[in-house]
Amino acid sequence: DGGITQSPKYLFRKEGQNVTLSCEQNLNHDAMYWYRQDPGQGLRLIYYSQIVNDFQKGDIAEGYSVSREKKESFPLTVTSAQKNPTAFYLCASRRNNEQFFGPGTRLTVL
């Protein structure tokens, strides 16, 4: 089955630690996106990549980093510089003018 996978589903991190969220797709899509969702708010764009080895900051990139070494993979690192990292993180890929979402990762900072 084609789709987008995110792992892990739940992630716990101690304050001051970096953590990497995985996002993999086998849809052969060029463009991929990371969004953050907080309670009572819509999704906000963190980073996006339109092609391998290239990515751009979204609206809330501070405290995050990404890489795009392979078409299938777009990992997101939440660094210790991110002030409020506890949130639900969604990855998506795009074909034409439609985005397809993964199941998400719930990150909790203890």
Add this chain to the structure above:
Amino acid sequence: AQTVTQSQPEMSVQEAETVTLSCTYDTSESNYYLFWYKQPPSRQMILVIRQEAYKQQNATENRFSVNFQKAAKSFSLKISDSQLGDTAMYFCAFMGGGSGNTGKLIFGQGTTLQVKP
């Protein structure tokens, strides 16, 4: 910059009845796309319906239809014959369609819909 506003944080409807969720947006672009996404308790984002701005005809998908008013920058979602499985958070979203389109989505704050038996 584009913005999307959903002014109804919560709504409820009786099973089998009709409900309308509101969305307004702001943009200076003439070519763009609008979407309604459903997020059930599983938190999986599911595309409900999409509308191309250049199309005057309102999009329809089974029990779901939109009222797209381009001049008013309004994009409401009507759910007919509401079912218990429609209980979810609904997000309105905008995507620019011009040259250099990055394909990123701009979301509204969401409306939580409760369908009551």
